[in-house]
Amino acid sequence: MIELVAQHPLLAALTALVGLAAVFGAILGFAAVKFKVEGDPVVDRIDALLPQTQCGQCGYPGCRPYAEAIAGGDAINKCPPGGQAAIKALAGLLAVPEPELDGEASEVKKVAFIREAECIGCTKCIQACPVDAILGAAKLMHTVIVAECTGCDLCVEPCPVDCIEMRPLAQTLADWRWDAPHSPGESLRGLRSRDILASDRSSSRANRVA
């Protein structure tokens, strides 16, 4: 047998290639089973960049379905709560150009507020809330857990007595942050050119500018 193979180079090459193919095929087959990826990691990564308000403004019932749609090729600019920041992050992840936001981003964070005196306890808002942030029971007053509310405003529409409103979240000492200063270009606007001589460092100049 070995002699036969040795005497026919064609047969030798064939045997070697088939042998290699069998070995690598076995390794690949093993790897496919052993390192099988559950789910779609791209969807997970897109989902991680979405703001998770579950508001449905993108036209999908929640952030995860929108993430799946983006993975399937949908536009990345349909998320107003995420704003331009989310679009930028998504564009970075998917290596696509950064489009403008489709719609208007709201600057102020809002949370739902139930005027409790008017609530009739119909539980419709509780069923509408995607993150279970409304507390209450049938024929009993409902209230919003502010810390859990994502501000999606899905509860406003189903209320039969219109007792839910979206209120801007008040700023507290804990979430206050410093504003960025004006950039040099901006702060120089409105000054005459003789005011910005770099060699002029006397304090009188500062007073004159003021």
Next chain:
Amino acid sequence: MRKIWDIPGGIHPPENKTQSLQTAVAVPPMPEQLVLPLIQHAGTAARPVVDAGDQVLKGQLLAEPGGAVSAAIHAPTSGLISAIEDRPVPHPSGMSARCIILIPDGRDQWCARRGLDDYRGASPTALLDRIRDAGIAGLGGAGFPSAVKLGPPQPIDTLIINGAECEPYITADDSLMQERAAEIIEGTMILAHILDNPGTVLIGIEDNKPRAFEALRDAVAQSPTAQGIIEVVEFPAKYPSGGEKQLIQILTGNEVASGRLPADLGIVCQNVGTAYAVYRAIRHGEPLISRITTVTGKACAHNGNYEVLLGTPIRHLLAHSGFDRDSCGRLVMGGPMMGFALLDSDAPVTKATNCILAGGRDEFPPAPPAQACIRCGLCAEACPASLLPQQLFWYAQAGNLERLEAHDLFDCIECGACAYVCPSHIPLVQYYRAAKGEIRQQVGEKAKADHARQRFEFHQARLARAEAERTAKREARRLATAAAQHRVATAGDSQAAGPGLATGAAGDLLKAAMARTAARQASPEQQRAKLERALEAASDRARSAQARLAAAEAEGADGEQLDKLRARAEEARLKQQDAEHKLQAFAHPPQPPADAAESP
């Protein structure tokens, strides 16, 4: 002589410390009211344990810690709690926050104090509890609750007491060290005892405070216990040597790694003011109700240090120092390098208020306009944390938060040395603060988004489970109905095959059903009477309808009304017939009940 290391960078701004050191520490008169913010530091707000209208004694607990990183608040004097409400607090935002308002009654009457004559007999945990209960927070400026810092999980081999006070104008620690050196030494010994007597106990002082250095050195020499344990170290003045990490580097040569704590190196660092407060708390049982605050600047006629009750409105302190509002360029809490402008002098002195700086107009002229960065690199030379300030500046301007973090933005101690040396007057620290705030906000939003995602997934899972349960129930009901029908059918078949043999399950089912029906029905006599009554009423109605129809016909009413009446009469007649049928059916039951089973 101990070896002293140097820190990278640093600057030598004009010290301006002599103005406020001309007089001894004074006590300002009692203000009309004390405003005690529930949150005076980073961390959780304290929880009030008193209500408006309560009469409290000096040193009484007003608010307990609201979490692990939180400090208790005590009444600085005896008086009446007039309200717990939002008041302006000393904060760069100028916002208001919840405060306890105390109106002093002038008696300044202490509550019961329990001091410890010999702290050595007490366990470190007991002492730590006392420090926590006394509401002691770091008095250096950040106001971090001290008990948290004093109970590290790591073994501690070095205790450093920070008397550097490197920032210009401020002399609060200097005057404290000059006047109360013995108490500071005693407090340091207590801290050392709590930390299980670390091998090295250092007090670091800049060489621009010779009197404080001598006072402390003499106090150590005179103390029988501290001698040979505490070492008072003098080192060349340079801003910002008083930063915790900088002081550790100067005194030990070790650098605290990025993102780590001094405790990871076996080092705990406390301010001299904190050591003094610890002494008052342990030895005399006095909680932290006052602190030494420097009031200085050209807009104040009398510069000096005051032992101020916490909660004293800054306006009151300024009025006592001969403050001239018109000549004041900027009112700053803290020093000129790291302090922030106060927007409201009604804000009170808190545990972190080491200095009130009322700078004259020529002292603090408005900042010159920022010009373009010329890449001179002076900021990098001045940075004590060895960062690259101009790179950070570019990235902050571009909003590139990822690169900022990669360039260790969070190692910036915001000392302001870079902005001080910048020839283009770029407010660098402001950029860093804003960028830090933005990153923190993004981290917070990310955490909130993850939380919302988790809740949404739970919500979806719950709905799916409820739906699955409903489907399962429906299926079970359907199966049960089918089974029952099947049983009834088989039972009916067996009865049809041989009447009277209705035995087994089907027979029982039927009997039970019949019993239920019988129970629902009244006795035959009652039923009969009811049906007869119904027939009578129906006949009455039919008769009257007929009569009305006849009357209308006789009067010659219009067609529409006539039609209506005719319909009504017809309806009444049908009802009468129906009632008659029912009565007949009852009188002569058409079939025996046992056959009823065959009908379905």
